[in-house]
Amino acid sequence: MSSIINTKIKPFKATAFHQGKFVPVTEQDLAGKWAVVCFYPADFTFVCPTELGDLADFYAKFQEIGVEVYSVSTDTHFTHKAWHDASETIKKINYPMIGDPTGTITRNFGVMIEEDGLALRGTFVINPEGEIKVAEIHDLGIGRSAAELFRKVQAAQYVANHDGEVCPAKWTPGEATLAPSLDLVGKI
């Protein structure tokens, strides 16, 4: 098993429910800007809405730093709309909710639970070249944190834009970064 990190995302074709409309989405739509793709098991279940709602609350901040957010489950876009209609939490969501009933995207990112036909809780940060830079996967009952995700995306963007610098542990914007050099070997 080799890592998904630094691989290109694979092609897909899907329909999303986005701000009251059904819209087509492909891997081409992710090209040219940073993206977060957030998988969850199923609409109309329990941990999922808290995570999607947490992400909805951070959506404006992600937009500010040029990041698009996509949620994905193996439900249809019809079901996404119905859930959006029915749930107060989901109603807050403004990012595209992708329907993946064939499981293509879910398998592309290696998070399909084959015996259930549902996705694990996987989050992926993708750069404008379509390469996966950060992956995070939880077993079903364990919720993620949108705040920490936001920190990671900021670090990934900083590193991408500042050649020769790297972000140390728990770095947040404004803190010092590191510029690797031979003199630092064994000195940190």
Added chain:
Amino acid sequence: MSSIINTKIKPFKATAFHQGKFVPVTEQDLAGKWAVVCFYPADFTFVCPTELGDLADFYAKFQEIGVEVYSVSTDTHFTHKAWHDASETIKKINYPMIGDPTGTITRNFGVMIEEDGLALRGTFVINPEGEIKVAEIHDLGIGRSAAELFRKVQAAQYVANHDGEVCPAKWTPGEATLAPSLDLVGKI
């Protein structure tokens, strides 16, 4: 590519530098308690000591909740000792530093960068049954956060110990959890 989540860790044999000694470590040593396995690219480099130091600072807290921590790189245990001797940051480390010059463990967890012979920044939370419950992998320049890792381990332990409850997004101990039931369908 299928997910590593909920798979059993594979067998390995290695030597670690641990509190001034060279000790053997196998997958058997992880059985029966929670474990965190933290991969990094190479000794005597730059982001790595900040992450390992961050983890060293949290080590007492991990110990308190019954979690052992292991760091792993493809360096030898001889080099781990030499780094421990040479670096102020690394000197703080009390957890076992595993040497993986054959790359066996690094490939077991799918984080080998084959063209470099070095590990990606991957962190894995493993339950007492040896099953991987949380995975997090960063490309080389992006540092991880020990605090967020600690939160995830707490959530994973809570879910494992409380049948019928799940932890919502960004949950920390003391906050409410969710108990899935048919009546909640579409109500969150």
Added chain:
Amino acid sequence: MSSIINTKIKPFKATAFHQGKFVPVTEQDLAGKWAVVCFYPADFTFVCPTELGDLADFYAKFQEIGVEVYSVSTDTHFTHKAWHDASETIKKINYPMIGDPTGTITRNFGVMIEEDGLALRGTFVINPEGEIKVAEIHDLGIGRSAAELFRKVQAAQYVANHDGEVCPAKWTPGEATLAPSLDLVGKI
């Protein structure tokens, strides 16, 4: 391609929404009585509720002649419940609505549209031995008729119970059947 007629149904494990509860269903539950299995593309769509409602209206008559009815789509049972809550038509349904997110059952009966992850409009009549006796599959836009289905089930039951008799075209109970004999060769 050989016909599904007279083959045994293949094993499956699923969860259904049935009269307010989530219940497990396997191929074992179909054994020992006649069954109708009715596939449709997706919850919260258009032709589907009219067909399922048509079937709901005939459900008492099917029950009277000892036939269980099952509807199946690739949606989850969570979504089935949500649809049942939301739609006036679906609310009438008293038969089990099976969730098949892995597509196992849908593929077992050969009605998966692989590029969509959705089922065709397929109806199957199954005898108490688990053998498929009648199959009927429509492309997506063309609705089925519960009345005609009821007639077919009655004919299938009559033939099964009356050795040596067969039902001619458009037969309904009470009409004459045929008893094949050598003297009839070329006489009908």
Added chain:
Amino acid sequence: MSSIINTKIKPFKATAFHQGKFVPVTEQDLAGKWAVVCFYPADFTFVCPTELGDLADFYAKFQEIGVEVYSVSTDTHFTHKAWHDASETIKKINYPMIGDPTGTITRNFGVMIEEDGLALRGTFVINPEGEIKVAEIHDLGIGRSAAELFRKVQAAQYVANHDGEVCPAKWTPGEATLAPSLDLVGKI
């Protein structure tokens, strides 16, 4: 096993008995208009003539809506002629009776009973593009209904000619159809 629905019919070459003549028939003859292909087990048997006669009675109505009808068995065209000569019911038939002694067409449509060398009772509705839109297969003793077949062909034609409309359950010409729209999600 994947469904035959929406696949193109496969090539074949055969001889039919048609209105007192032996005529060649290929898959090309079906192109450009709607067709019904009706398989039955064997000439000079029992259910078969009632079904073929039922279809003969509807033949004028099928012709009116531009549909050609073909019957097929694994008998030769010589036998079809002999049966037509011998049977009062079969004498009514004006549509082509295809002889398929090689079983090519019967296998093309997946209705060969290999251990008998005879066809199941399968009916297929094929659009002018040669794509199968409706399939219906009965085990041997269970007769079909030409009237219901006529209804299905009408629905299939309506859907093909009215973009954006679909036919609900048990629809017949003159009744309302449905135009799927996002607003209808969960409202039927």
Added chain:
Amino acid sequence: MSSIINTKIKPFKATAFHQGKFVPVTEQDLAGKWAVVCFYPADFTFVCPTELGDLADFYAKFQEIGVEVYSVSTDTHFTHKAWHDASETIKKINYPMIGDPTGTITRNFGVMIEEDGLALRGTFVINPEGEIKVAEIHDLGIGRSAAELFRKVQAAQYVANHDGEVCPAKWTPGEATLAPSLDLVGKI
């Protein structure tokens, strides 16, 4: 391609029309006595009835010398009966007319014309051990002779019953046979 001569006939199961009844026939029915198996292309055609009639005229003589005769075509036994009803020539037949709609027997004897689904004009003489001793195959338009066939069966029986004797060219019962011996080498 190796010869069929002296091979055992292969297993088959079929239904024959025999003296007003439908009877099962298998390769077991041929065991223990001499048999002639006579293939022809199709019922209700042209050369076939003359050949079958010729054979019917010799049937009593074959019976006298302990030989059963079977005719085989790829038509069904239903069609055989209908032909027997319809044709004056065929009505004379008292031997079993085997229906082979699956083509199993026809292929067993290597006389299937695959592109037509019909048998060549092949005749086979089979001894009580089930071994083929004489084969004769004509292309479609060329009729066989029952008289010559009768001569061959007599020669085959004579050789089988008289160890050490062989029948010279155009031998008929009563004529001298040959007893091979070393002294005859080069003397005939």
Added chain:
Amino acid sequence: MSSIINTKIKPFKATAFHQGKFVPVTEQDLAGKWAVVCFYPADFTFVCPTELGDLADFYAKFQEIGVEVYSVSTDTHFTHKAWHDASETIKKINYPMIGDPTGTITRNFGVMIEEDGLALRGTFVINPEGEIKVAEIHDLGIGRSAAELFRKVQAAQYVANHDGEVCPAKWTPGEATLAPSLDLVGKI
């Protein structure tokens, strides 16, 4: 096993003893006229000379209707000459006697007895296009009839030359033939 009837004869190269000379023969020599190829087991044996002599007596008649005759065994042409010198019967032969010590021709026609290296008693009628129209194979002890062979060749020639006519059973020149037509179906 599929039939040899209507296949093209395969290429061969051989030497024949013909009217006091050793001459080369290939499949090309058979092209353009009708041919009879007559296999027999071995020179200097017993049934063989009576059959070859029978054929020698008919040779003039075969020549008259444009048919060449070839005998073939797996002996060499040297042995054919020696036999011709030694045997009164064989001395009558004027047709080419082909030597086939490699068994190529014998295997081409499927009449090699592999465990003996000898040919079965097989006779084949070949048209000017090199296609086999009649095959007749006897086990070793059973002699053939040149008169019946002559009748078959005449029938084969008649059919080849009279499009639309076929020869009924035991036809000989001068007798009526049949012209197949739809009106005759079931009338013979």
Added chain:
Amino acid sequence: MSSIINTKIKPFKATAFHQGKFVPVTEQDLAGKWAVVCFYPADFTFVCPTELGDLADFYAKFQEIGVEVYSVSTDTHFTHKAWHDASETIKKINYPMIGDPTGTITRNFGVMIEEDGLALRGTFVINPEGEIKVAEIHDLGIGRSAAELFRKVQAAQYVANHDGEVCPAKWTPGEATLAPSLDLVGKI
């Protein structure tokens, strides 16, 4: 290609013409005594009789030293008898003349000319254990010498019976042999 020398002769079953009788011969008949097997192309040819006659002249001497002689060609035993009858030279032969029409023995000794179906001029000396000790093969036109063959057999027998001695070049009985010893190295 590895040598045939010191390999065991392979099994065969054949019929020989031997002193006026047809007798079976197998590889078992060669066991327990020395044998010479002499292949030649064909009966009734030219070099062959001189070689076989030469061997016939030496036969008594071979018999005296306990050696059986066998001649083999791909002709039948019938032809061998006919040749023995016809030729003055061959009439002298008292050793078994094996018929090998299947070519089994000829191929066993590697002397088949596949394009002709005839044997090369090969002679083999075989010891009582069935192992080939001497091989000699000539192209077709080059005759062998029975005298030299006799010398070789004598040398082979001498070596087999006198452990530790070997026969030098052109040795004949009575002449000195050599007893290899370390002292002779480089001294001859």
Added chain:
Amino acid sequence: MSSIINTKIKPFKATAFHQGKFVPVTEQDLAGKWAVVCFYPADFTFVCPTELGDLADFYAKFQEIGVEVYSVSTDTHFTHKAWHDASETIKKINYPMIGDPTGTITRNFGVMIEEDGLALRGTFVINPEGEIKVAEIHDLGIGRSAAELFRKVQAAQYVANHDGEVCPAKWTPGEATLAPSLDLVGKI
């Protein structure tokens, strides 16, 4: 196993000791004249020098009739020279002594004893076209005769130069040869 007779010799490259020099030899050197290739097991052994000496004595006669002689063993050319220096018998040799330590030539002629790495006593006569016409192989202890070899080469040359004649058994120059003709069949 097929015969080496009439095959072309395969390519090789070797070094020979020839009249006080080390010279290269390839299969090209054999082209255009007759050659004898004489294999023996090993230098400094026992039978070998007597055979090579016997051949040395005939060398002038072979030269006279245009034949080159080569001896071959799996020793090196260094060892050949050392043997030539050390042995009185070998000192007489004027023909090239080829060293074949790789065993290439020895395997080309099929005379390698694989378990010993030594050659059998094989002699081969090769015509100017590089085709092997005579082969003679002895097991280790049995010496060959140069005189008989000389006779065979003479016969091979005679046959090659006199089209239409063949050499009978034990022929030597001056004796009559045979001219095969049809009239001689069975007369010798």
Added chain:
Amino acid sequence: MSSIINTKIKPFKATAFHQGKFVPVTEQDLAGKWAVVCFYPADFTFVCPTELGDLADFYAKFQEIGVEVYSVSTDTHFTHKAWHDASETIKKINYPMIGDPTGTITRNFGVMIEEDGLALRGTFVINPEGEIKVAEIHDLGIGRSAAELFRKVQAAQYVANHDGEVCPAKWTPGEATLAPSLDLVGKI
């Protein structure tokens, strides 16, 4: 297993620590001059520094005769620098210390201990054409000698530069060499 001697070195890409810098090294850097490649198991271990120090002491002499020296272990170049900083012995090294964490070079030269991920003590002398002329491999505990290595390189260079001469055992510059000639065979 065939020898590495006289094979070309395979391509590699690596980073070395060389005189205070990190520099890229490929197989191209070895082209055009003599090179010594010296593998050892691991930095910060025990025999290794004495061997590398021994080589460091001879480095000036190797440079004088135009030879570059490379040390290789499976450690990273970071670790090489850290060792250079930490060890008095290693500080003396002026030749490039190659890091081979992927094991590519170590496997190229066949000295990887796969179960440890470490190199054996292997030394290779490579000529300017990139061909390996001398190989020397020790098990882990056995130290090498730089002085003897220096002698071997001198001999290899002498032989390369003096066509027709070879260096006898324990040769050192200034001593006599040997010029092979036919007269010397068996004289040394």
Added chain:
Amino acid sequence: MSSIINTKIKPFKATAFHQGKFVPVTEQDLAGKWAVVCFYPADFTFVCPTELGDLADFYAKFQEIGVEVYSVSTDTHFTHKAWHDASETIKKINYPMIGDPTGTITRNFGVMIEEDGLALRGTFVINPEGEIKVAEIHDLGIGRSAAELFRKVQAAQYVANHDGEVCPAKWTPGEATLAPSLDLVGKI
């Protein structure tokens, strides 16, 4: 290509010339004591005798420390004896000279030059368990040193007998060895 170091020597059977006798040698003879196996290209050549003589001079010292010495070339044992007789240098040899004309041993140690059939100059030190501890291979013209070989064997023996000690570079008996310990990491 993986290293031969620490592999077991493979089985072989050979004959050696040893102190005036021909004696069998197998891999079993090497068991239970230390051994040196010394390959060289060919007897009667140039560098080889100097190396073998150098080894002969050290043979008594090797014997004293319990080491047997074997020389191996692809010549036969006959040639070894002849060389021993002929050369003053070789006459000094008292160790077994193994003949390997099949190349088995030479290939076992990976030192066969396949295109020449000769061995490279390879020396191997083997422990009493049959494991190869030291390998040294030179291209043809470069002589080895028996003195350095003797040093290596002494080091290998010392390490084998003193658990926990290793021999540093250029160690000779009497000098200090190293005992690896964690405290020495980075201190040498």
